Structure formats: C-alpha cells, structure tokens
Amino acid sequence: MSFILVAEQILNGLQFGVMLFLMAAGLTLIFGVMGLINLAHGSLYMVGAFAAAAVAGATGSFLLGLVAALTAAAVAGAIIEVAVIRRLYKADHLDQVLATFALILIFSEGTRWAFGSFPLFLDIPDWLSGPVSLPGGIQYPLYRLALIGAGLAVAAGLWLLIERTRIGIQIRAGENDREMIAALGVDISRLYTLVFALGAALAGLAGALVGAIQSVQVGMGEPVLILAFVVIVIGGIGSIKGAFVGALLVGLTDTLGGIFLPELLKLVTDPSTASTVGASVASMAIYILMSIVLILRPTGLFGSTA
Amino acid sequence: MIPERLLNALILAGLLAVPLWALAADEPFTITLATRVVILALAAVGLNIALGIGGLVSLGHAAFFGIGGYAMGILAHHAQTYTALDLGLFTVSGTKSMPVIWLVATLASMLAALLIGLLSLRTSGVYFIMITLAFGQMFYYFAIGWAEYGGEDGLSIYLRNSFPGLNTLVPIHFFGLCFAVLCLALFLHARLAASPFGLALNAARQVPGRAEAVGLDPKRLKLLAFVVSGAITGLAGALFADLNRFVSPTMFSWHFSGEIMVLVILGGTARVMGPVAGAALYVALEHWLGGLTDYWIIFLGAILLLIVLFARGGIVGMLSGRRQAGD
Amino acid sequence: MTDPILATHGLAKSFGALTATDDVSVELRPGEIHAIIGPNGAGKSTLIAQISGALRPDAGRVTLAGRDVTALATPARARAGLGRTFQISALAMEDTVLENAVLGAVGASGRPWRFWRPALRDADLRARAEDALARVGLAEHAAARCADLSHGQRRQLEVAVALTLRPRAFVMDEPMAGLGAEGSRQLTAFLDELRHEAPILLVEHDMDAVFALADRISVLVYGKIIATGTADEIRTSREVREAYLGDES
Numbered sequence: 024m025s026f027i028l029v030a031e032q033i034l035n036g037l038q039f040g041v042m043l044f045l046m047a048a049g050l051t052l053i054f055g056v057m058g059l060i061n062l063a064h065g066s067l068y069m070v071g072a073f074a075a076a077a078v079a080g081a082t083g084s085f086l087l088g089l090v091a092a093l094t095a096a097a098v099a100g101a102i103i104e105v106a107v108i109r110r111l112y113k114a115d116h117l118d119q120v121l122a123t124f125a126l127i128l129i130f131s132e133g134t135r136w137a138f139g140s141f142p143l144f145l146d147i148p149d150w151l152s153g154p155v156s157l158p159g160g161i162q163y164p165l166y167r168l169a170l171i172g173a174g175l176a177v178a179a180g181l182w183l184l185i186e187r188t189r190i191g192i193q194i195r196a197g198e199n200d201r202e203m204i205a206a207l208g209v210d211i212s213r214l215y216t217l218v219f220a221l222g223a224a225l226a227g228l229a230g231a232l233v234g235a236i237q238s239v240q241v242g243m244g245e246p247v248l249i250l251a252f253v254v255i256v257i258g259g260i261g262s263i264k265g266a267f268v269g270a271l272l273v274g275l276t277d278t279l280g281g282i283f284l285p286e287l288l289k290l291v292t293d294p295s296t297a298s299t300v301g302a303s304v305a306s307m308a309i310y311i312l313m314s315i316v317l318i319l320r321p322t323g324l325f326g327s328t329a
Numbered sequence: 330m331i332p333e334r335l336l337n338a339l340i341l342a343g344l345l346a347v348p349l350w351a352l353a354a355d356e357p358f359t360i361t362l363a364t365r366v367v368i369l370a371l372a373a374v375g376l377n378i379a380l381g382i383g384g385l386v387s388l389g390h391a392a393f394f395g396i397g398g399y400a401m402g403i404l405a406h407h408a409q410t411y412t413a414l415d416l417g418l419f420t421v422s423g424t425k426s427m428p429v430i431w432l433v434a435t436l437a438s439m440l441a442a443l444l445i446g447l448l449s450l451r452t453s454g455v456y457f458i459m460i461t462l463a464f465g466q467m468f469y470y471f472a473i474g475w476a477e478y479g480g481e482d483g484l485s486i487y488l489r490n491s492f493p494g495l496n497t498l499v500p501i502h503f504f505g506l507c508f509a510v511l512c513l514a515l516f517l518h519a520r521l522a523a524s525p526f527g528l529a530l531n532a533a534r535q536v537p538g539r540a541e542a543v544g545l546d547p548k549r550l551k552l553l554a555f556v557v558s559g560a561i562t563g564l565a566g567a568l569f570a571d572l573n574r575f576v577s578p579t580m581f582s583w584h585f586s587g588e589i590m591v592l593v594i595l596g597g598t599a600r601v602m603g604p605v606a607g608a609a610l611y612v613a614l615e616h617w618l619g620g621l622t623d624y625w626i627i628f629l630g631a632i633l634l635l636i637v638l639f640a641r642g643g644i645v646g647m648l649s650g651r652r653q654a655g656d
Numbered sequence: 657m658t659d660p661i662l663a664t665h666g667l668a669k670s671f672g673a674l675t676a677t678d679d680v681s682v683e684l685r686p687g688e689i690h691a692i693i694g695p696n697g698a699g700k701s702t703l704i705a706q707i708s709g710a711l712r713p714d715a716g717r718v719t720l721a722g723r724d725v726t727a728l729a730t731p732a733r734a735r736a737g738l739g740r741t742f743q744i745s746a747l748a749m750e751d752t753v754l755e756n757a758v759l760g761a762v763g764a765s766g767r768p769w770r771f772w773r774p775a776l777r778d779a780d781l782r783a784r785a786e787d788a789l790a791r792v793g794l795a796e797h798a799a800a801r802c803a804d805l806s807h808g809q810r811r812q813l814e815v816a817v818a819l820t821l822r823p824r825a826f827v828m829d830e831p832m833a834g835l836g837a838e839g840s841r842q843l844t845a846f847l848d849e850l851r852h853e854a855p856i857l858l859v860e861h862d863m864d865a866v867f868a869l870a871d872r873i874s875v876l877v878y879g880k881i882i883a884t885g886t887a888d889e890i891r892t893s894r895e896v897r898e899a900y901l902g903d904e905s
Contacts, residue, residue: 060455062587110638116455117386121594122637124587128630136624249466249583252459260455303474310467314448317460321451523774525762525781532748532759539746542708543763543821544734550768 030161032282033275038167040274041174045229046251047258047266048181049222055261056197056218057112062123063103064226064251065244066130071096071227072234072243073134076143085148089231096227097220104219109212127245135241142238145231170232177225178267185263194218198261250277253309257316259326268324273309280308333649337602341512344605348504360500361572366605366612367507368568373592373604374514375561380590381599382522383554384534388586389445389461392468393559395581396441397434397566399472402484402576404430409487427492427506430567438563439556441468446555450548462583469581483577490571497571507568511605514561519601521557530554562589591633597645606644659722660685661855662738662825667706667716676702678879680716684825684855689847691858691866694876695900700859701743703876704829707857708740709733721824735766739823739854743830745810747802753813754798757785760820788819792846808839815843825854832862844868867891875899 050064074095079088103126111119147166154162185191193214196204205211230244237243254273258265285301292300316324331339344366351359372394379385407414407423414421424430449460473481488498495502521527533540533547540547570576579585588611595610596603614632618625640647660683667680677699684690694700705711707718709730717726725733734740747756758775761784762768775781789795792812797805805813811831818826831847832840844865847856851871860866866873867887874884877899883890890896 054455060458107634107638116458117380117594117598118637120386120388120458120587121590122634124591125630125633125637127587128626128633132624132626132630136627245583246466249462253463256452256456256459256463299476303471306470306474307467310463313460313463317448317451321456520774521771523776524771525765525768525773525775525778526771528751528755528759528775529762529768531751535748535750536746538710538742539748539759539817540763541710541730542734542740542742542746543760543817544731544766545763545768546729546731553769 026159027161028282030157030159031163032278034161034163034167034171036275036278037271038170038174038274039278040271041171041178042229042233043247043250043254043274044174044178044267044270045225045232046247047254047270048178048263049225050248050251051255051258051261051263051266052194053219053222054255056194057215059108059112060116060119060123061108061222062120062248063126063130064222065248066127067096067100067223067226068230068244068247069130069134069241070099071230072145072239073138073143074227075231075234076145076239077138079145080143085146085151085235088145089228092227092231093224096230097224099227100223101216101220104216108219109215112215131241138241140241142240145234145239147235166235170236173232177228181225181263190214190217250309253313255323256313257323259323261327262323262325265323265325272312276312277305277309280305284308331648333600333602333645336645336649340602340605340609341515344609345508348501352501357500360504362612362616364500364504364507364572366608367504367511368565368572369589369592369611370605370608371507371511371514371568372562372565373589373596373608374511374518375558375563375565376589377558377593377599377604378518378521378561379551379555379558380593381603382527382534383530383551383558385551385555385558386458386590387461387555387558388458388583388590389449389463389465390559390562390589391581391583391585392441392445392465393438393562394566394569394585394589395468395472395576395578396438397563397568398570398576398580399478399566400434400437400563401430401490401567401570402486403478404433405486405490406478406484425488425490427490427497427567427571430490430571431564434563434567435560438566439560441563442556442559443552446552446559450552450555462586465581465583465586469578469583472578472581479577481578483575483579486570486574486576489574503572507572510564510568514564515601515605517561522599522601526550526553591629595633595636595644600645603645610644658686660719661721662707662827662857663719664703664707665717665719667703667713667718669702669706669711669714675879677706677713677876680876680879680881682857682874682881682884684857686855687852688871689851689856689858689869691860691870691873692876693860693863693866693873698876699879700876701829702879704740704827704859707827708738731763734763734821734823737821737824738827739818739821739825740827741814741818741829741831743833743859745814747810747813747817749801749803751802752798753789753794753800753802753805753809754782754785756802756813757789757798757816757820758782760788760817761785764821784820784822788816789813791819792816793842807834808836811835811839811843815846823854826850826856827859828856829859830861831858832860832865840865 046068050061053059053061071092075088075092078091079085107122111122151166151169153165155165155168157163185194193204193209197214250273254266254269257272258269284305285298288297288301348360348363376390379387404423405425408425414423445464449457452460478484491497492506495506497503529540529545530550533550537547566580592607592611593604596607614629618628662684664680664682667677669677680703692700702711706713709728717724720736720738725736758781761781762775765781789798792815794809794812794816797809815831831843835843840862847869850856870887872884873887873890874881875890875896882895882899883893
C-alpha cells in the first residue's frame, strides 16, 4: 500500500465528507431552528441533481446547471415549506416523519413520471475535467478537488452567514427562543421559509455536484440522507460545527475503512476471507463509529448535554 | 358511528371472508393478496407495540423484517442445497420446517432488537428516529455485501417450507396459517396493552416523569417493548419470505420501515386492529391504483399527507368516531 | 431526638455561574410536615429535583431511612420509599383516573413486567388504587378520563398516585397550586392526617396552608437555608424579615 494510494483515499474521503456536510448542514439547521426532522431532504438533493442535468443537457453549460440546481431546490423547498412543512412545526416527530415520508413518495414518483426510470448523466465540464498533479506525485481528478474546494467554501460562507450577519443572528436566536424573536418583531414565518429554502439549496447544490460523478436517478438522495443522519447523530443535532466534523469523520471512515479493513484483516486471516469479511465490516464501519459515539456521548460530539 | 369492538370483529371477518370467497370462486391470486395483507399486518402489529403503546418512532423495523426473512432464506437454502451451516464452533443442517424457522427468526430478531434498542434508547426523540433508520440501513448494506447468500440478488427458495399437518403449497392452507399467527399476535397485543406492563409502558410514553416517580424505569420498559416488537416483525419477515419464496436485501430497505409505519398510521395508532385495517387498505390501494396508473405511489403519498395533516385517528378512528385509542 | 426519615446533607448544585442550591441540609422527622418556603428562584425546584433523583448534586448526600440514596436514580428512590407529587400535574391524560392510580400500584408492586393478566382485573393492584382514590375523594370518578377532570381533581389524583406507593416519606411540590379556597382547605385537612402515616416535605406557596400545617419551616433564599424553625420562630426571625421585606431593623 503506497503513500499515493493513501493520499488519494484521504482526498476521496474529504470529498465525500464535504458533500455530506452540505446535506447535514441543512438538516441540522432546519432541526435546530424549527425543530423539524425532514426526511424529504434527500428529495431536494435529487431535485437539484435533475435540474442540473436537465439544464446542463439543454444549454451545454455546467454553471447554468448549478444555478438551476440551486434555484430549483430552493424553490421546491420554499413551496413545500409553505404548503406542508409549516403545519408540522408544532406536530410531534411521528407526524413529521410521516408527512415528510409522504413527500418523498410524491417527489420520487413525480420525478420518475417526469423523467422516466432511466438515469440522466451530468457531464463534468471540460475546464474541470482531467487530473491534476499534486505535490508528492499524486495525480488527482481536478473535479473532485474542485468539489472539496467548493464544499469548504460553502462551509466558510455558512459560518460567516450565521456568525456575522443579521439573518444569522436571527437564526441563532430562533434556536434559543422563538417567542422572544417573534416579540422583537422578526417575521418568524418568513425566517422559517428562508432557513428551509437555504437548507434545500445546499442539498440541491450537493446533488448537482455529486450528480456529475454518479448517475442522476430517482432515489439517489436517500442513501445520502441516511448518511447525513449518521453525521448529525455523531456531530450533535443543531450544531453546524458538529455537522462539519461529523461529515468529515464519516467521509474518511467510510472511504478509508473500505481500503484498510481488508488489509488489516489480511494480517490475521487468509486473503480471500479477509477481502470478503473486510468488505462487510467496512460497510458497517460508520455505523460502528456512530455506536461508539452513542455509548460515549449520546448527544453527539458537539450536542448540548442538557 | 360503529363501536370499536364491532368494527374490529368486522375487519377480521372481512379478512377471513375474502379468501374463502376467492377459494369458492377459484381465484388463487386473491388468496395470495389476502395473505400479503395478513403478513404485512403482522409486521405492523409488531411495530404498533413499540410505536403505539411505547411511542417509539422506529424507522428501522425493516431490519427485523429482513432478519426474519434471511433466517428463513438461510435455513431453507442450506436444506435445499444439502449443505451444512457453519456456525464457527459447530455446524448445523438447514431446515424446511416452519416452526423451527419461526423460532430462529424470532430469536434472531429479538437479539438484533435488543442490541439496537440498547444503543438507540440511550437517546430519545429525533435522535431515536435517525439512529434506528441508520441501523436499518446498516443491515441493508450488509445483506448486499453478503455474497454467500446471494448479495444483491438475494436467495430463491424453490419450495415453500412445511408445517406439520398442512400442505403449505395450497394457498388457502398457507393463508390460514398466517391468519392464525396474526390472530395470536393481535391477542398478544390486546393482552399486553391491558396488562401491568402495557399500563406502565403507556405511562412511560405519555408522562415519563410520572413513571419514574412511581418506581418504573421508562428505558427498560421501552427496551422490552422494542424487543417484543422486533420479534413479531421478524416473524412476519419469515412468513413474507415464505409467501414469495424469495429473500433479498430489499426486505431491509428503509422504505419498508416507512411503509410499516404508514400501515399503522393508516389504520390508527395504538388501536389493536389499526395495522390490519391499514394493511388491507394499503394492499387494496396498491392493487387498484396500481392497476390504473404506474405512478400510484404519488396518490399513496397524497393520501398519507392528508391523513397526517387532517385525520390523525386513521381508518379505525374515523369509523368508530373516536380520535384517541382507549377513549 | 428521633432519626430523620429523609435528610439532605450539604446539597449543592450550580448551573454555570448560578448557584441553585448551596449547602442545603434539611431533615424530615417521623410524623412531621416540614415546609420549604422561599421566593421564586430561590432553588426550591432544584432542591426537589435533587431529592427525587432527577438531578445529580455537585456535592452533598440524600438519605432515606438512614440509607444513602444519592447514587440512586429516580425509580430506585421511589422504590426505596419516596413518594412525590408534581407541581404541574404529571398524569397520563389519555387514561382513566383508575388507570392512573393503578399505575402507581404497578410501580409499588415492583412487577411491571407481567404482560398477560389485565392490570385492572388484578385484585391487589385494584384494591390499592381504589383505596387511594377513596381517600382523596375521587372514588366516584374512577372511570372518568383524566383529561376530563377539573384542575382540582387532577391535584387530588396527583396525591392519590403518590399514596398508592405507601411511601416512607412524601415530597410534595406545591400541592395547593391552583386550588380554590375550598380545595385548599380540604387538602390541608387531609395532609394534616397524612403526616402520621409518613412525614411530608412540603414545598408550597400558599402561606395559609404552610403556617397551618408545618411543624417546622425552612426558608430557602438564593440557594441557602437561612432559617429553620417553628411557624412562630420563622414569623419573628430577623433573617427572614430581612430576606422578604428588606427589613433592616
């Protein structure tokens, strides 16, 4: 196992992690501010990917595709927030789960109806394709590197938005004391729609960016949604910082586990058993990580202990 | 409005009458549909104990359904290939006997429910939902990677397993068997709900502080409920696998966890007969709407949304005119 | 002097910079009603939470009948003989009055794992529950749904559930809260009798009830007990007058 392979896998893990962060950040923000568990977040990821693939396919412009993804996901988010979600803020978790599950059914089948069952493809633009040479002789796809950069840039932007802007102050206040900020004259229902649309846009962006390296198909958001939940459980609910650390941990564990666990097992057992058992255990690595966090810190690494 | 007891009796009688009519009319497919209703209802009865009485919003019950299914698949696979099942310390042979398969399916599901419950009950609320969902997904990926038992393609079982005194290949026999198991599970639910344990669990859901103040430990009550719940859903998984003579990782899919929950809610949470009414409606919609359009799931989603937003008592609630179970 | 049934020894708890209880030692002796009074925010709720087991103290101990229960969680303390009532009624609203009382009896029986026989058909559980309901005057409402009870009836049921435990000591958090004059008078008379079964640590805002009932009163201010004594001693205590009235004389 060479240094280059390890370095590549670490970069893959980072890339996976920052994309998970885009999903988890929206989910955790929506939970933190509105107290809502949104299963349909994966559908918004899918909406973003389909919008990007459709618009990029029609115009030939990847950037227009990204703009379309952000817009479509944000608009879809705002529409479901106004039509359905806002009736659920005071409802119990069971109602939230059921209603957002119903939204998944509607989104998935609606997309299948509109686009058919065959996957769409979103091409990496020429100016981002091909490998780049990194120090140490590593050849790494430029596009994946760009994903890491984009993810980190969004994370930084989100941090600035929440820590340094008026909207951010309102969001943080909304997490602590809804009645008070309503009393201070903040239009709470507009704030909620805004936060929901922001979370949706992040999910749509992730869907579009990842859509260029995977196929764009119905149901693509759900495995990511569940991983984003694992991220939130590990990071602590409502915490953006927790989502960031959790996402990188999950991304790296999943990617590196798939490489190292079979290798580690080869030290104690024969190669063929090691690779089959190793693959099974590697697929469970992030859940094992989640279990360990649950045992040590049930409220997550950055969750409030109260 | 119909009294709930009478309504319950009508639902069961209807569920029994449809396949008997189909037998007379020689419509075996309808018997299979009714069997599907019964098995899905059984899975939902399992969830209803955790969700309805204990308030545990588990989005991971497909794990138990799948474990039950794979218990059947693995045992029958070894029996039909005449291979031994290597358990590390010793080997056993497979079996085609339903009672043995059911026992294994139940015990394996209970063990999984105990482990998942111990971890996920360290938290509550929305964490619990996310964690059960995640563990369910873990089993899904594990099954996909399990090449020995078909991986993504799953396992086919050529002949339905056997039950002493019945010919399970005859649809109405298998229906009767599943129906009897469902009735037992419903009876267990009814007894459990009224028992000291049910009362304590019910209080642990509604007012955990009160339960603690009278010396009860809400977590332990919920853990036991989760284990019993997992066992019943696991048994349903074994029957479902036998109905289709096929198991695959899709039994573990989280969509199925969502669907079992939908069955409970369609029927009415915490009502004994809710899962049966829900399963019957679900299969009827699937069959009827599915015949009209390929995209019937959109309508299912819309119906579910309307029920959640406007009719929380479910079918049993609407027909009996009582919003809450136990009114 | 008889040994106390329930006692706290130097309990302390702070939340960040806020000291909620500071070296609180109170004793509850057999047959007495010991009232804890103090202004809002004095730490009464924190004290109750520490005694009942909901909150771990930073320092100090709780003993029940001579046994150190500091390490026990709430359910274990209840089983050891601590019966508490809640300031805001904590009742299973979907259930009937009888079911709520039977719940207490199930807890007291220590056998909540029986899952086959209906709880309401268990003669022992039912007798214990009905006895408790009769004593607070709720017998004829046994079949009513808890959600349909008046506020006063809920307060009575709150006491009845604690009675089913037949505890060694009661901890009552504002049992009079929201009761009318007649309700307060009846409950006062009832508690007056109840103290002979098991002593009562009473946190209460209704001063008429406190001064009518309490054998001893402790005054909690800013997390500290500033005075303990009989009703007359407290009325004339300089510290208490200072704390409540800012009286410097």
